[in-house]
Amino acid sequence: MRIALFATCIVDAMYPATAKATVRILERLGHEVVFPGGQACCGQMHVNSGYLKEAVPVVANHVAAFDTADYDVAVAPSGSCVASVKHQHPMVARSCGDTALEARATAVGAKTYELSELLVDVLGVTDAGAQLGSYFPHRVTYHPSCHGMRLLRLGDRQSRLLRTVQGIDLADLPEADQCCGFGGTFSMKNADVSSAMLQDKAANVEATGAELCTGGDASCLMHIGGGLSRQGSSTTTLHLAEILASTMEEPASVTGEVRVSTGKALR
Amino acid sequence: MTTFLGMPALPAFGSGNLFAGESFPKAAHRELGNAQLRANLGHATHTIRDKRQAVVSELPDWEQLRDAGSAIKESVMARLPELLEEFEKNFTARGGVIHWARDAREANEIVAGLVRETGETEVVKVKSMATQEIGLNEYLEEQGIEAFETDLAELIVQLDRDKPSHILVPAIHKNRTEIRDIFLREMPGADQALTNDPPVLAMAAREHLRRKFLTAKVAVSGANFAIADSGTLAVVESEGNGRMCLTLPETLITVMGIEKLLPTWQDLEVFMQLLPRSSTGERMNPYTSLWTGVMEGDGPQNVHLVLLDNGRSAALADEMGRSALHCIRCSACMNVCPVYERTGGHAYGSTYPGPIGAILSPLLTGIEAEENNSLPYASSLCGACYDACPVKINIPDILVHLRSVDVDSKRGARKVPSQMDVGMKAASWALSSGKHLGLVEKGLPLGRLAAGRDKKIKKLPGIAGGWTQSRDIPAPPAQSFRDWWAKEHKSAAPSQAAPSRDDKEIQQ
Numbered sequence: 133m134r135i136a137l138f139a140t141c142i143v144d145a146m147y148p149a150t151a152k153a154t155v156r157i158l159e160r161l162g163h164e165v166v167f168p169g170g171q172a173c174c175g176q177m178h179v180n181s182g183y184l185k186e187a188v189p190v191v192a193n194h195v196a197a198f199d200t201a202d203y204d205v206a207v208a209p210s211g212s213c214v215a216s217v218k219h220q221h222p223m224v225a226r227s228c229g230d231t232a233l234e235a236r237a238t239a240v241g242a243k244t245y246e247l248s249e250l251l252v253d254v255l256g257v258t259d260a261g262a263q264l265g266s267y268f269p270h271r272v273t274y275h276p277s278c279h280g281m282r283l284l285r286l287g288d289r290q291s292r293l294l295r296t297v298q299g300i301d302l303a304d305l306p307e308a309d310q311c312c313g314f315g316g317t318f319s320m321k322n323a324d325v326s327s328a329m330l331q332d333k334a335a336n337v338e339a340t341g342a343e344l345c346t347g348g349d350a351s352c353l354m355h356i357g358g359g360l361s362r363q364g365s366s367t368t369t370l371h372l373a374e375i376l377a378s379t380m381e382e383p384a385s386v387t388g389e390v391r392v393s394t395g396k397a398l399r
Numbered sequence: 400m401t402t403f404l405g406m407p408a409l410p411a412f413g414s415g416n417l418f419a420g421e422s423f424p425k426a427a428h429r430e431l432g433n434a435q436l437r438a439n440l441g442h443a444t445h446t447i448r449d450k451r452q453a454v455v456s457e458l459p460d461w462e463q464l465r466d467a468g469s470a471i472k473e474s475v476m477a478r479l480p481e482l483l484e485e486f487e488k489n490f491t492a493r494g495g496v497i498h499w500a501r502d503a504r505e506a507n508e509i510v511a512g513l514v515r516e517t518g519e520t521e522v523v524k525v526k527s528m529a530t531q532e533i534g535l536n537e538y539l540e541e542q543g544i545e546a547f548e549t550d551l552a553e554l555i556v557q558l559d560r561d562k563p564s565h566i567l568v569p570a571i572h573k574n575r576t577e578i579r580d581i582f583l584r585e586m587p588g589a590d591q592a593l594t595n596d597p598p599v600l601a602m603a604a605r606e607h608l609r610r611k612f613l614t615a616k617v618a619v620s621g622a623n624f625a626i627a628d629s630g631t632l633a634v635v636e637s638e639g640n641g642r643m644c645l646t647l648p649e650t651l652i653t654v655m656g657i658e659k660l661l662p663t664w665q666d667l668e669v670f671m672q673l674l675p676r677s678s679t680g681e682r683m684n685p686y687t688s689l690w691t692g693v694m695e696g697d698g699p700q701n702v703h704l705v706l707l708d709n710g711r712s713a714a715l716a717d718e719m720g721r722s723a724l725h726c727i728r729c730s731a732c733m734n735v736c737p738v739y740e741r742t743g744g745h746a747y748g749s750t751y752p753g754p755i756g757a758i759l760s761p762l763l764t765g766i767e768a769e770e771n772n773s774l775p776y777a778s779s780l781c782g783a784c785y786d787a788c789p790v791k792i793n794i795p796d797i798l799v800h801l802r803s804v805d806v807d808s809k810r811g812a813r814k815v816p817s818q819m820d821v822g823m824k825a826a827s828w829a830l831s832s833g834k835h836l837g838l839v840e841k842g843l844p845l846g847r848l849a850a851g852r853d854k855k856i857k858k859l860p861g862i863a864g865g866w867t868q869s870r871d872i873p874a875p876p877a878q879s880f881r882d883w884w885a886k887e888h889k890s891a892a893p894s895q896a897a898p899s900r901d902d903k904e905i906q907q
Contacts, residue, residue, distance in 0.1 A: 139880050141830060145840050146873070148880035167884050173830035180780055182802025183823040185810075189831035197833065223796075227803075282782035311737045315779025317819070322777060323865030324428045328437075328741045329779070330869060358870030361855060 133163045133255075136203035138194075138244065140213045140350070141173035143371075147350045153377035153384070154209045154247060160264055160377075161255055170197035175224065176216035181317045184227050191224045192233060198240045205254060206244040209373045211280025211348050214246040219283060246280060247373055248289040248348060260376050261298035267380045269299035273342035274372075275333070275356060277349040278311050290348050290372055297375060303340040307332070314355035330359040337367055344386060345369045413710025413763040415503030415533040419748020422773040426746040427738075436572050436743050443571045444734045450680025451731060451787075457682075458672070467669045469791040472725035475660050476715060482627040482660045483706065489630025493692025495702045500654075502709050503533035509705050510535060510619065510652055511542045517650050517701075519544075519617045525634060525641040526550035527621025528566060528728055529654045529707055531750045535619070546619065547611050549640040551604050558585035564744030564752060567678055567730040572743050575600060608640065618644040618699070622655040623727070624670060625704075628663045631691040632704065635674060635684050645688045651699035656707050658715075658724040670727060673789035678729035710763030719800040720762045725790040726755050732784035732794060738777055747774065754784035758797045766804045775801035818862045833881070840879040850874030 135158050139151040155165050175190035194217065198206055208214050218241040225234035251257040260266040274294055280286040294302055313319065313329025333356055337345045345360075347353050350371055357369035370386065378384035419426065430436060455461050475482060487497045500506035514522055522539070524530065524546050536546040536557070548557045552570040556563050559581045563569030570578065575595040582589050582600065586607050593603055620641065624633040632653060634641050645651060661667055675684040693702050715721050733739040733753025744752030748770065749760035757778060761771040775798045778784075784794045813820070829839045850856045854874040859867045866872070 141836060144836070144880045145843060146875055148876050148878065148883055151880040152883070167881075167888075168833075169881070169885075170833040172833050172836040175830065178823060178827060178830075180799060180802070181819070181823060182775075182799065182804075182806035183827070184803045185807075186823050186827035189827055193831045193833075278779075278781040278783075282786055309783075311779050311781035311783070313737065313779055315781070318776065318779045319870075320862050320865035321773075322424050322427060322738075323868050324424065324431050325738050325741055325777075326779065326865075327869040328431055329737050354873070355870060358866075358872060361871040361873075362857075362869055 133205065134203045135163050135165050135250075136198060136206040137165050137167050138171055138174075138198065138206050138208040138213065138217070139167070140208050140210045142350050142354070143209060146354070147371065150209050150350055150371040150373050153371070153373040154207070156377045157247075157251070157264055157373065158207070161257070163255070166203055168197045168200070168202075172197075174213040174216040174220075176213060176220060177316050179216065179220045179224060180315075184224060187220075187224050188228050188230075191221050191237065195221065195225075195233060195237045195240055198244070199236045204243075205250060206240070207247055207250045208244065209247045209348065209371060210350060211246045211277050211284050211286060212351060214244055214249075215279040215283035217241050217244045246284055246286060246348065248286060248293055249284065251293060251376075252289045257293065258296070260293050260296045262296075264376055265379045266297040266376050267299050268297050268375045268378045268384065269301075270344065270386060271301040271303060271340075271342045272370075272375065273303045273305045273337055273340040273345050274308070275305055275312065275337070275345055275347040275352060276308055277347055277352045280348050281309065286348070293376060294346065294372065297378075298380075300375070303342050305340055305345070306336045308336075310336075312352050312356050314352050316351075319355065327359075330355060334359045334363060334365065338365060342367060346372050346375055348372045411501060411708070411710070412713050412765040412768070413502060413532075413708075415709065416531060416750045417710070417760050417764050418768060418770040419760070419774065420770065421748070422770075423746060423748075423777045424773060426748065427742040427777070430742045430746045433743075435574070437741060439572055439574050440740055440743050443568065444740050447568075447680055448734045451677060451734065454676045454680050454682055458676070464669060464672055465789055465791050468673050468727075468789055469722075469725060471661065471666050471669060472790050473722070475662065476658070476721055476724060479657065479660070479715065482662060483657060486625055486627040486630055486660060487706075489628065490632075490692055490704060491630075493630055495630065495692040495704060498703060498705045500705050500707050500709070506533045506654055506705050506707050506709070507535055507538040510654065511539060511544065513650070513652050513703055514539070514544050514617055515542075517617050519615075519650075521545050521547065521611075521615060522617040522619050522652075523611050523615040523644045523648065524548050524553075525618065525620035525644045526553050526569075526636070527619070527654060528750060529621045529656050530619060531563060532656075532709065533654070533707065535654065547608075547615075549608050549611065549644055550636075551601065551638060551640075554604055554608070555581060558582070562745060563750075565730060565733060566728050566751070566753075566755075572745070612640075612643045612647055615644075615648050617650045617652065618648040620645060620651065620653045622653050622659060622704075623674070624667060625655060625660050626662075626664055626667060627660055629691055631664070631689050633667065634688045635671075636686045636688075637679060637681075637684055639686050642686050642688050645690065646698045648699055650701040650703075651690075652703045652705065654705045654707055656709070657711050658726075674727055674729055677727075677731040677787070677789040710765075713765065714759075714762040717762060720758065720797050722792050723755065723758045723762050723794075723797060725792050726759065727790060729789055731787040731789060732792075735783040735787045736778075737781060737783070738779065742777075747777070749774075754778060754794045754798075755792070758792075758794055758801060761801055766801055767808055772805050775805060822862070837879070837881055840881060843875040843879060844877065846875040847877065 178187035221237035313326040319326040353369035555570040565571040739753040856872040
């Protein structure tokens with residue numbers, strides 16, 4: 133299968149290791165990965181902040197970058213960005229009365245998958261250890277992000293995959309379904325409330341005794357990780373893709389604070 | 400634009416207790432500082448949330464019930480004028496009197512006038528959001544009429560001269576010791592040995608209220624539903640105080656928002672399943688009172704209904720926002736909202752707190768009302784409210800819609816654009832092309848420099864400073880994924896790294 137990677141802006145700029153891990157997983161399953169170079173961002177920040185007019189060129193760009201027959205499916209290591217592509221892009225196109233863009237956006241959305249969704253539903257991965265060689269001998273807790281959970285209805289796809297990683301010690305996160313408080317510009321416009329939500333999330337993460345907290349959204353993990361870091365916690369965050377890509381031969385590095393570039397270990 | 404003769408004026412926005420006195424972030428900051436409030440709220444919302452989840456899970460057809468509730472409400476909104484006329488005809492034919500009120504002031508004047516006609520100076524009240532919304536108690540007080548709340552929680556709030564902070568549990572922000580202290584201080588003749596035991600407190604309130612029930616000649620209520628094809632009103636409650644008010648006095652005045660209509664009796668069946676389970680987490684509420692006009696020799700003989708608009712027509716005119724009027728005031732959305740759980744209801748200013756308040760208040764008053772334009776931002780858009788809503792109001796989408804109305808209403812109006820405006824414009828440029836983003840990413844090493852030796856950014860300027868108030872940002876990587884990919888694929892397949900087709904399209 134020819135799979136187009138939508139790296140998302142935050143992963144592209146801040147967490148390249150997550151995108152590299154996504155590529156590794158897919159290639160390990162024997163698929164060809166392409167990176168449409170015109171891609172930039174899903175525009176969710178603009179839409180959710182009410183700047184629909186400013187979101188139009190961002191959405192148009194994404195649609196242009198992915199509106200091609202050159203791949204079978206597109207994938208992003210982010211439930212929130214996939215939800216934006218599927219639910220918000222047609223709405224943004226409608227808001228500026230562009231019916232052609234709306235139709236193209238809907239078509240792109242139909243071909244776009246969140247990583248665990250693609251792995252489980254399309255590529256038939258049921259045992260990450262056996263099929264991907266995933267090996268991660270650490271105590272981990274898992275935060276299911278809101279948009280994956282409620283907009284994409286990912287259900288237990290992510291945790292199911294995690295549970296089949298060899299060596300993993302997966303600890304249940306208390307109040308896992310509670311929002312971490314990021315919410316894009318919400319964390320700036322309502323910084324106090326966002327911080328209060330983050331404190332509770334961080335306390336729950338710490339209570340599990342996990343070395344790190346994982347999930348399917350880089351932005352939520354940046355938020356949770358940023359809070360843990362400020363509180364001086366030794367617990368960090370790591371994207372689900374990096375745990376799935378980790379093998380006995382090429383383990384994901386988990387030392388230090390938030391890992392930002394592990395190019396050497398990956399290739 | 401030409402104005403046609405006879406064209407109706409734009410619907411009027413609402414008035415009364417629909418306005419926040421200060422911005423949400425400011426009010427939230429204050430409320431967050433109240434540790435007792437947060438503890439009370441956290442405990443109460445978790446308890447009721449779990450109860451609701453348990454009774455909802457019992458019903459195999461819960462999702463279909465939600466669909467049915469949503470569809471019925473949608474049909475009501477589509478033919479509201481016709482249903483209102485049908486209701487008026489049937490209610491009047493059975494001896495009731497209908498009054499129409501455009502806004503809070505008109506509704507208050509009508510109610511005060513009706514009470515004055517009876518010659519009474521005291522009324523007993525059934526818990527009602529509509530009368531809270533119009534500030535009826537305060538208005539009646541100005542007119543020399545005393546209104547006594549008979550719902551236990553409303554009574555507590557009224558005795559304390561406080562404001563309700565939750566739709567269903569108005570005193571959710573108070574614990575039982577605080578309540579005992581209020582009773583001792585404000586209830587005439589309260590037993591000085593009063594404990595904070597809930598049954599003891601309930602008995603004290605009961606004794607206090609019984610005198611009022613037996614002497615009051617006038618009652619004021621709201622209504623949960625109005626059934627068009629029979630002209631029937633319904634009040635759903637837990638304590639039985641409502642039934643006392645609805646049956647004992649001679650005059651009954653009900654104030655109800657025009658959106659509360661249901662077309663037929665059969666439709667009530669759906670809502671009698673949706674409301675108690677979503678609201679109190681009960682399979683069935685203990686008391687359901689229904690009345691159709693006047694029954695000779697039984698119950699109140701003067702029966703009035705004030706049909707209240709107060710911005711509802713304006714909300715109905717907003718195609719994206721109108722489904723906020725589907726709300727049956729169950730409060731399920733606030734019990735699952737992480738923002739409400741931490742700030743409580745007072746942070747929202749208006750009578751309607753929580754997620755539904757964040758959309759309903761600005762819809763009723765117009766987003767241009769400065770007091771309410773921060774409300775649609777009081778959400779992380781986590782979507783828990785939409786999942787919990789028994790009539791499937793897509794609160795997150797309406798929040799986003801209202802944010803865009805707010806942003807658009809300010810376009811070009813400011814002399815100096817806000818930081819957010821400037822930032823969003825710049826980000827729109829950077830994120831609308833792979834080339835632009837690639838260029839911006841070339842600056843990432845600067846961020847590494849700013850992060851210093853511990854590879855953490857701890858302070859950002861301007862509005863971004865909200866982030867670094869309690870969170871670090873990791874140092875950016877030395878190389879973006881885009882650059883890494885281009886390098887990796889240069890020798891192997893140069894065409895893949897060249898986004899010429901896509902970028903050309905965008906530049907046009």
